[in-house]
Amino acid sequence: MKIWLDGGLQDIESARVSVFDHGLTVGDGIFETVKAVDGRPFALTRHLDRLTRSARGLGLPDPDHDEVRRACAAVLEANPMPLGRLRVTYTGGHGPLGSDRGEHGPTLVVALGETTRRPDSTAVITVPWTRNERGALTGLKTTSYAENVVALARARERGASEALFGNTVGQLCEGTGSNVFVVLDGEIHTPPLASGCLAGITRALAIEWTGAEETDLPLDVLERADEVFLTSTLRDVQAVHRVDDRELPGAPGPVTAKAMRIFEERSGDDLDP
Numbered sequence: 001m002k003i004w005l006d007g008g009l010q011d012i013e014s015a016r017v018s019v020f021d022h023g024l025t026v027g028d029g030i031f032e033t034v035k036a037v038d039g040r041p042f043a044l045t046r047h048l049d050r051l052t053r054s055a056r057g058l059g060l061p062d063p064d065h066d067e068v069r070r071a072c073a074a075v076l077e078a079n080p081m082p083l084g085r086l087r088v089t090y091t092g093g094h095g096p097l098g099s100d101r102g103e104h105g106p107t108l109v110v111a112l113g114e115t116t117r118r119p120d121s122t123a124v125i126t127v128p129w130t131r132n133e134r135g136a137l138t139g140l141k142t143t144s145y146a147e148n149v150v151a152l153a154r155a156r157e158r159g160a161s162e163a164l165f166g167n168t169v170g171q172l173c174e175g176t177g178s179n180v181f182v183v184l185d186g187e188i189h190t191p192p193l194a195s196g197c198l199a200g201i202t203r204a205l206a207i208e209w210t211g212a213e214e215t216d217l218p219l220d221v222l223e224r225a226d227e228v229f230l231t232s233t234l235r236d237v238q239a240v241h242r243v244d245d246r247e248l249p250g251a252p253g254p255v256t257a258k259a260m261r262i263f264e265e266r267s268g269d270d271l272d273p
C-alpha cells in the first residue's frame with residue numbers, strides 16, 4: 001500500500017510522521033473522506049472546498065488543492081480497487097508539547113482503504129451527549145473525533161451502526177459520521193447547519209436532488225417520523241429500520257427509496273475523470 005506524505009508516494013510500512021505532530025498530540029488537524037469508484041474520486045471539488053473551510057476555521061494555512069488532487073490521483077493509481085475511501089489528513093504539523101503551534105508547516109497525508117457498499121437499511125441509537133452548536137470547532141471536519149468514537153462504540157454495543165446526537169437546545173443534529181433526514185407527511189426534512197451539524201457533501205446533494213427542507217427538529221421527532229434516513233460519503237442514502245427501541249418496519253419506505261434511486265442515478269455525475 002502506497003500513501004502520500006511529504007510531497008510524494010511512500011510505502012505505508014516506512015512512512016513516518018513526527019511523534020510531536022499536533023494532529024497526534026492535540027488533535028490539531030482536519031480531514032476529508034472521499035469515495036473513489038474505480039479509481040475516480042467522487043465530488044472532489046466539494047471536498048477540497050470543505051477542507052479549505054475547515055483549515056481556515058482552525059487557522060491552518062490553506063491546503064494546496066493542486067497538491068491534494070495530485071496526491072489523490074497518485075494514491076489511487078498506485079492502489080487500484082473497485083470502491084475505495086480516500087482519507088485526506090492535514091494537521092498543524094510538528095510542534096511543541098503544548099497547544100502552541102510550532103514553526104514547521106502542516107503535514108498532509110493521503111491514504112486509501114478499500115470499502116464495500118453499505119446495506120440498504122441500518123439501526124441507529126440516540127446518545128445522551130450533545131453536539132455544541134456554537135463551539136469553536138462547530139461545522140469543521142477536524143481530527144478531534146474522540147466523542148464520535150465513544151458514541152459509535154455505544155451504537156455497536158447495541159447492534160446499531162450509527163449514533164445520533166441532539167444539540168444543547170434539544171434539537172436533532174447529526175450522527176457520528178452522517179447527517180440525518182426524517183420524513184413527515186411525505187415531506188423530507190433535515191436539521192439546518194445552525195443545529196451544529198457538519199455540512200455533509202451527501203447532505204447537500206440530497207437537499208439539491210430531493211428538495212428536502214432544512215428545519216429545526218426536536219430530538220423526539222425520531223419517535224414519530226414516518227421514515228428516517230442517513231447520508232454520508234460511505235453510506236450514500238441509507239434507510240433506518242430501527243431508532244433505539246422503535247422499529248420502522250418496511251424501511252426503506254417509499255420516500256427514502258425514491259431518494260436512494262435518485263442518488264444512485266445521479267451520483268455518477270460528479271466523478272472525476
Ligand code: PLP
Nearest residue numbers: 177178179198200201202232233
Ligand atoms: N457528520 C459528520 C460528523 C461526519 O463526520 C460526516 C462524514 O464523515 C458527515 C456528517 C457526512 O458528511 P459527508 O456526506 O460529506 O460524508
